């Protein structure tokens with residue numbers, strides 16, 4: 415059976431978008447991407463994206479992404495799921511230009527990041543997993559600074575509009591240190607929007623936030639999406655992905671060892687991502703095995719059974735197969 419198979423993407427949600435999430439023309443684009451006409455059908459496209467972090471000191475090399483294929487349609491709210499270490503932030507950081515890919519292609523808003531990294535970066539706004547808000551600036555100052563970094567002309571800045579959209583209008587001139595955790599998170603979203611990117615990428619936007627704030631953030635993401643922004647978010651929460659996203663992809667690591675919680679089942683790893691279980695059909699009920707596998711955090715992708723014929727059994731008992 416294939417359990418938590420390799421990190422190839424697989425769509426587990428219906429591939430259709432609800433009518434209200436159909437691709438729309440985004441709000442005014444930044445200077446850098448305004449020329450992207452006609453609008454691309456895919457907001458993000460990954461082909462065979464691979465990242466191997468080099469070994470460092472005693473740390474061996476680590477394959478964080480292994481030949482990922484992904485297609486995110488313009489106008490989608492797209493959820494990237496996966497346990498800790500599955501490679502979600504690595505994928506996002508490659509799109510953001512913060513991590514250099516090892517192989518494969520990444521195309522953002524029709525722009526290959528290898529062909530024009532700067533232009534591709536201008537097409538996305540990234541809200542990182544870690545909150546990095548400078549305590550001594552006000553939200554307005556931070557927004558202006560960020561707009562300056564992206565070269566947005568003063569006349570085209572939308573600081574008040576974006577802060578208002580994220581419910582931060584009243585805090586525009588307060589020191590960031592006086593903002594609550596939830597407000598800081600919203601400020602990060604606001605900062606990512608200063609150059610009006612057509613694609614917004616959020617790395618675990620609702621990790622550790624309370625139910626009310628989570629719902630507010632969902633509403634804000636929906637509003638941004640309704641205004642034409644394609645959204646890619648990572649999350650650990652299946653319910654969040656189900657509620658918010660019209661497409662979901664899971665990045666899961668292939669199993670290479672049998673989790674200790676499954677030791678009573680005497681499973682063997684046949685190949686990365688493939689577990690082998692020998693059983694007598696009349697004596698074994700498989701339901702509890704599947705329940706235990708799920709409890710051990712494995713995702714069952716496929717199950718196949720193989721009948722052993724009498725000749726095989728005879729050969730195994732007598733050990734004569736392969737001998738002259």
Ligand SMILES: Nc1ncnc2c1ncn2[C@@H]1O[C@H](COP(=O)(O)OP(=O)(O)OP(=O)(O)O)[C@@H](O)[C@H]1O
Pocket residue numbers: 467468476477478496497498499500501502503504505543
């Ligand atoms: N700079 C780095 N150097 C070496 N290995 C790294 C580096 N960054 C990440 N990794 C490794 O790559 C794998 C994927 O990490 P990544 O941060 O992308 O996962 P993630 O899915 O975002 O996890 P989480 O849910 O915990 O945020 C992990 O095994 C991690 O240890």
Ligand SMILES: [Mg+2]
Pocket residue numbers: 502503504543617
């Ligand atoms: Mg991460």
